[in-house]
Amino acid sequence: xxxxxxxxxxxxxxxxxxxxxxxxxxxxxxxxxxxxxxxxxxxxxxxxxxxxxxxxxxxxxxxxxxxxxxxxxxxxxxxxxxxxxxxxxxxxxxxxxxxxxxxxxxxxxxxxxxxxxxxxxxxxxxxxxxxxxxxxxxxxxxxxxxxxxxxxxxxxxxxxxxxxxxxxxxxxxxxxxxxxxxxxxxxxxxxxxxxxxxxxxxxxxxxxxxxxxxxxxxxxxxxxxxxxxxxxxxxxxxxxxxxxxxxxxxxxxxxxxxxxxxxxxxxxxxxxxxxxxxxxxxxxxxxxxxxxxxxxxxxxxxxxxxxxxxxxxxxxxxxxxxxxxxxxxxxxxxxxxxxxxxxxxxxxxxxxxxxxxxxxxxxxxxxxxxxxxxxxxxxxxxxxxxxxxxxxxxxxxxxxxxxxxxxxxxxxxxxxxxxxxxxxxxxxxxxxxxxxxxxxxxxxxxxxxxxxxxxxxxxxxxxxxxxxxx
Numbered sequence: 431x432x433x434x435x436x437x438x439x440x441x442x443x444x445x446x447x448x449x450x451x452x453x454x455x456x457x458x459x460x461x462x463x464x465x466x467x468x469x470x471x472x473x474x475x476x477x478x479x480x481x482x483x484x485x486x487x488x489x490x491x492x493x494x495x496x497x498x499x500x501x502x503x504x505x506x507x508x509x510x511x512x513x514x515x516x517x518x519x520x521x522x523x524x525x526x527x528x529x530x531x532x533x534x535x536x537x538x539x540x541x542x543x544x545x546x547x548x549x550x551x552x553x554x555x556x557x558x559x560x561x562x563x564x565x566x567x568x569x570x571x572x573x574x575x576x577x578x579x580x581x582x583x584x585x586x587x588x589x590x591x592x593x594x595x596x597x598x599x600x601x602x603x604x605x606x607x608x609x610x611x612x613x614x615x616x617x618x619x620x621x622x623x624x625x626x627x628x629x630x631x632x633x634x635x636x637x638x639x640x641x642x643x644x645x646x647x648x649x650x651x652x653x654x655x656x657x658x659x660x661x662x663x664x665x666x667x668x669x670x671x672x673x674x675x676x677x678x679x680x681x682x683x684x685x686x687x688x689x690x691x692x693x694x695x696x697x698x699x700x701x702x703x704x705x706x707x708x709x710x711x712x713x714x715x716x717x718x719x720x721x722x723x724x725x726x727x728x729x730x731x732x733x734x735x736x737x738x739x740x741x742x743x744x745x746x747x748x749x750x751x752x753x754x755x756x757x758x759x760x761x762x763x764x765x766x767x768x769x770x771x772x773x774x775x776x777x778x779x780x781x782x783x784x785x786x787x788x789x790x791x792x793x794x795x796x797x798x799x800x801x802x803x804x805x806x807x808x809x810x811x812x813x814x815x816x817x818x819x820x821x822x823x824x825x826x827x828x829x830x831x832x833x834x835x836x837x838x839x840x841x842x843x844x845x846x847x848x849x850x851x852x853x854x855x856x857x858x859x860x861x862x863x864x865x866x867x868x869x870x871x872x873x874x875x876x877x878x879x880x881x882x883x884x885x886x887x888x889x890x891x892x893x894x895x896x897x898x899x900x
Contacts, residue, residue, distance in 0.1 A: 442502050445482050445558050446471065446543060448531055451502045455492040459485040462495045474547045481543065482558065521672040530672050533562030540675050563671050566678050573685040574663050580687055581656045587692035588649045594698055594756040595642045601700040602635035608741055612709050620713065631705050638698055645695065652689055659684060696759045699731045703771030706743055722895045725781040726770040726876045731760045732802070733768035737880065743771070745892040748880050765806040770876030773798055780844040781876065782857055785819065786888025790881030792818045793841045793891075795852060795874040806879075810868050815852045816877055817841070817864055826854070826864040834863065840894065845874065 444451050446467035453465040459480045463471075471481045478487040521530055521540075528542035536554045540562075545551050606628060613624035666674060666681045674681075707727035714723075728746060730739040735752040739745070746768050755761065762768070774795075783793050792808060794816020800806070808816045808828040817826045824832040838856040841863070845852055847870055854863040883889045 439505070440560065442498075442505050446531055448529060448559070450506060451495075451498055454495040454498045454502065456495040456498075457485070457487050457492050458489065459483050459487075462498055465492075465494075468492065471543055471547075474544060521670070531559055532556040533559055533675060535562075538679055540672050559671060559675070562675060566675060567667065570663065570667060570678070570682060570685060573682065574660065574667070577656060577660050577663065577685065577687055580689065580691070581653060581660065584649060584653050584656065584692050587694065588646060588653070590694060590757055591642055591646050591649065593754075594758065595639065595646070597756045598635060598638055598642065598698070598700055601702060602631065604741075605631055605700060605702050605705050608706055609709070612713075620717070623713065623716065627705065631700070634705075635700060638700065641695075642698060649692065652692075656687065656689070659687070694757065694759055699756065699758055699760075702731070703727050703729050703743060707771055724893050724895050725779070726893045727772065728768050728878070728893070729760070729771040730768070731758060732762060734762045734764075734766045736766055737768055739768060740890070744895070745890040746878055746880055747890045748882050750882070760802070762802045762806075764804060765802075765879060766881055767792070767806060767877060767879040769796065769878075773873035773875040774845060774847050775873045776847050778844070778846045778848075780842060782840050782842045782894040783878065784840050784888070784890075784892040784894055786839055787837075787886045788819075788880065788888050788891065789821045789884050789886055790819065791891055792816050792877065792879035793843060793854070794877050795843070795845060796877045797870075798873045798875060810866075814877065815866060815868065815874075817854050818879075824863075827866065830864070832864055838863070843876070847874065 442450055444454070444464045444467055445461070446463055449464075451462065451464055454462045455465045455468060456462045457468070457480050459482075461480050461482050463481065468481065472478045478490065479485060480487065522528060523530055523542035523545060526542050526544040528544050530540035530542055532541050532543070532546055533539070534541050534545075534551050534554050534556050537551070540559060541551055541556065546554075546556055609624065609627055609631065613620060613627075663681065663685045666677060669677065708723060711723040724742075724744050726744075728739050728743045730743065733739050733746065733755075735755045736749050737746050738749045738753070748766065757763075785791055785793070794808065794814060796806075796816075797813035800813045806812065806814060808814045808818060810827065815827065817824060817832065818828075819837075822837070824834050826832055836856075838858070840857050842855040842857040842860075843852070844855065850868050850870055851865065852868070853865045855861060856863060878891050880891050
């Protein structure tokens with residue numbers, strides 16, 4: 431058929447009866463109809479107007495469209511030469527038993543010509559079925575596209591959940607080993623305490639694993655629901671034209687996804703710092719013996735993927751290549767930074783960091799709300815108060831030059847939250863390196879950043895221990 435006709439077959443169909451033109455006539459608005467169809471419309475309405483554009487016609491006997499008539503006859507002749515094809519039965523109006531040829535834009539439903547002339551639809555805007563079909567299919571295609579995009583988001587987050595679940599297991603195993611190693615150094619009467627701590631860890635691991643399992647199960651349900659909705663929507667798009675439009679309102683309601691976007695849940699990882707941080711010191715509180723205390727415990731859940739935090743959570747070094755770690759919200763994504771596990775919102779606090787001859791580091795504090803998904807700027811405006819070392823050059827608060835007589839091997843950080851003071855010293859002789867006054871409005875966390883060590887002897891930045899006696 432395409433070899434004979436260079437235009438769509440739909441152009442040979444009367445907009446009223448949706449069949450091949452019979453005795454086609456053309457109105458002054460250039461729209462063509464079967465002669466009997468247009469006369470029937472005029473008789474029903476009581477006046478002469480175009481059934482499509484509603485433009486008034488001045489001629490009671492519109493002229494024959496001979497060119498269109500010849501095309502229709504040729505088309506029918508060629509069609510009859512082909513094998514007969516089963517025609518789909520026309521869907522009729524339930525009230526008037528007429529073909530549903532128009533679509534009411536206000537009531538969102540297919541109607542016949544009698545419906546259009548009735549009081550119910552007389553003032554409503556109506557368009558031909560084909561025009562409505564195209565427009566509504568486009569709307570549903572857009573909704574379907576959004577459903578596919580949402581399903582993709584759920585799939586990506588589920589992959590993150592799966593990775594997080596595996597990391598929880600690894601963390602739990604690693605932490606349990608550390609706890610056992612620490613308790614092996616203690617006397618027999620401490621074993622009850624060891625068992626209690628391991629039980630606490632396992633409860634947390636189980637709780638968080640169950641939480642992730644619940645999240646994954648809910649994710650699977652949501653994805654299944656989305657998949658079912660997508661399948662039903664796609665099946666509806668393949669439905670009969672009129673059936674599609676009849677069901678469009680209900681289908682569109684189902685296709686409008688009410689599910690919220692999946693979120694990466696904070697606090698899903700094992701709180702390693704709670705189990706290992708200052709472990710010997712807390713045991714010492716029971717034993718009243720001499721133990722080592724570290725004022726700052728690093729939180730590995732915040733560490734950039736190229737940083738390795740030591741097993742006792744007191745030192746950090748740069749690694750290459752990146753580790754495969756969960757993309758949890760607490761973690762720094764671009765800055766090679768790790769935070770202390772505990773923040774400060776009052777009082778005075780101090781700690782020392784052994785930097786040695788490492789050429790690239792930052793030491794200071796950062797407010798809790800700092801965006802960890804972007805690069806950092808060591809300025810109060812960005813919620814950071816720190817000094818940095820770049821291969822022999824020392825600066826404070828990003829761009830304040832520090833003229834130091836010697837390169838300090840350790841940095842002492844002293845925070846007086848209530849007075850709004852942050853000070854940095856060389857603990858060798860307590861030389862003040864830099865001091866800044868500000869107004870702190872939220873919890874501050876110790877910050878360490880470290881880059882490639884180059885030829886340095888000291889690969890790690892180490893939080894220095896303090897020795898306490900009974």
